[in-house]
Amino acid sequence: MSLTTATPKEQLEQLQLGTTDFINEKEMLGKLEKSYKDKKPLLIKFGADPTRSDLHLGHTVVLNKIRQFQDFGHTVQFLIGDFTAMIGDPSGRNQTRPPLSAEEIKVNAVSYAEQVFKVLDESKTKTVYNSEWLGKLSSTDFIRLSAQYTVARMLERDDFTKRYKENSPISLHEFMYPLCQGYDSVHLKSDVEMGGTDQKFNLLVGRELQKAYGQTSQQCVITMPLLEGLDGVQKMSKSYDNYVSIVDTPKDMFGKTMRVSDTLMLRWYELLTSVTPADLAKLKEDLKSGQKHPREAKVELAKFLITRFHGAAKAQAAEDEFNRIFVEKGLPDEIPTFHKAAGEIGLLQLMTDLGLTASNGEGKRLIQGRAVELNQQKVENEQLKVTLKAGEELIIRAGKKKYAKVVVS
């Protein structure tokens, strides 16, 4: 595994981009310098819960940063938390979260890994299961581990503080999870641990436990912010329906990316690509001066993402398809999308329902004026019935600039 030719300073600058917590710069530079000098990759820990399902772009923010480490030649310790998962909810009180069997964990882990390796470089990744060492700890080891942390410090974790204040019960074993996770770092001798901002406390426990167990160098802790979803306001989440799944079709990925705001587009560049700080600054300048059109920058972003998740050929095909439908046919980049159930409906009524026309009478006049298109075909029949079939999409133009897309479900 060859290390990058990027200098430690250059690596640091890139790695700091877009991060929320970076603990800390000085130690990180020291580690990068030592790695550079000794030609020895750093060990970057990333822990995953094998109960997790499909990923969306929001989940890949951390992975993307880790990928940057790999691009500099460092090694990822991809940790499957099967020990914790096998315990499930040990109190047995929560019926909705039963312990997973070893088989289920393995299936989940394989599916999770498949998705993760859309972003990470598998050749620079070492997959490990924490049951290998946590499962072997004796009761004495466990007491020794729990002696390394105080109750008060554990209660400083935001969610624990809140629940304790609200008299909402915290089981003692919940205190064990950060300790187990921290002990993973001790065992793995990790140089860096990455996670979301909500993981900061747990990641710091790992750093402190490494010290408590006598390791001379402790892991740096890097957290990444939450990615805003397509609306540019809420965090990307399935429940807000503002997400791009990593299994979305190339066409959807392209379309969704083209529709994000210019501001959000820059944010995605920062958090989802490996743009350098210098390149990002130049992009901003070019957009400001008009040297580059935002649409062009979005096309590049969309192609980068599709290449990552579907390969370069699909990315090019998606661009071509997009150009054919939207650019060449003169469609705008952003068309409001509406979901409809399958069935049959009069076009006039549909247009009114979608807000394209104020009334069926207005729709009638527009059709008479040859100003209505259904899927880029002029409509001449005022009484046209439209059949909505599940899985299909329709694009309706009413007048010069009013468009609507109907997704049939």
Added chain:
Amino acid sequence: MSLTTATPKEQLEQLQLGTTDFINEKEMLGKLEKSYKDKKPLLIKFGADPTRSDLHLGHTVVLNKIRQFQDFGHTVQFLIGDFTAMIGDPSGRNQTRPPLSAEEIKVNAVSYAEQVFKVLDESKTKTVYNSEWLGKLSSTDFIRLSAQYTVARMLERDDFTKRYKENSPISLHEFMYPLCQGYDSVHLKSDVEMGGTDQKFNLLVGRELQKAYGQTSQQCVITMPLLEGLDGVQKMSKSYDNYVSIVDTPKDMFGKTMRVSDTLMLRWYELLTSVTPADLAKLKEDLKSGQKHPREAKVELAKFLITRFHGAAKAQAAEDEFNRIFVEKGLPDEIPTFHKAAGEIGLLQLMTDLGLTASNGEGKRLIQGRAVELNQQKVENEQLKVTLKAGEELIIRAGKKKYAKVVVS
């Protein structure tokens, strides 16, 4: 092992005498009735920390109550907490409490057991070591155990509450001790656990864990009060020098017991003997009516204690000796005792030092009046030099009623 003929109600009445917590009467009666009916002894758990040194009477209050259970035919689970002791102070921060080696624990346990069996009936005692089961728990078992208790409930233990409020650090492993101790009750399926009042919280954890682990019947919890020392005010403790060690000589035990107040004597009856509630009531009545002299009751108490710790023959000998010296020679029961270093001193000066005389002149006049005795021998020489030899005791009488005992060290 034969069970007593005492009825469950009679047993209950006796067992409740002198207790602080008795959780709870109804369940206890149920257990006693079942045991009586099935002719199956109850299992009485008593946990000991093998770091403990010599016992005094204060430590035997709990043992005495346990002995009452044995006298009713029940079985004692004498638990040596070697698992906890082997861990020592796992944080390694407290240098004054190093982990004990298995060998040290064994030595301590043997010495402790030797003392315990001065009170307990060895034939009705099963000695067990909790490393046998706690040492075999896996990390998963341990997490499962810790899931049974909440942080808030653990912080309700008085000392934890206090330390948490004072921002004095509580290591997480300290929360594990009550859980381990409680798990012992789960493993042993104990019917009753006994301890001092300071153990109430931990004993209740055992009761709750038995329930959490699905045992249909949970242990009753009995705590005993602290025993007041010879002064009748402070708790009996080496640091207050108001104790009777169980290795004190018969002579000392006799002497110390004769010197306690009448009130304290009744308290000792209650907490250190197996007097029945009816007998105790009668004793109080007889003392009040003058039917019985307190000295007589104290002699009986002293003989009971000496019999327990040294055997019946020694008890009788101690009484005879006491009678010879004190009663027959007309010495009072209580003589103020003073400690002096070995050396030589004039008797006049010694008497003044002890406060027997206001001045050496007064002492001189008393000797001239033949009113001074040294060890029951009239003193005639005003200039007598007394040689104080380490280990010896002197009794001086000055005038008709003033006595002092000098213990030379």
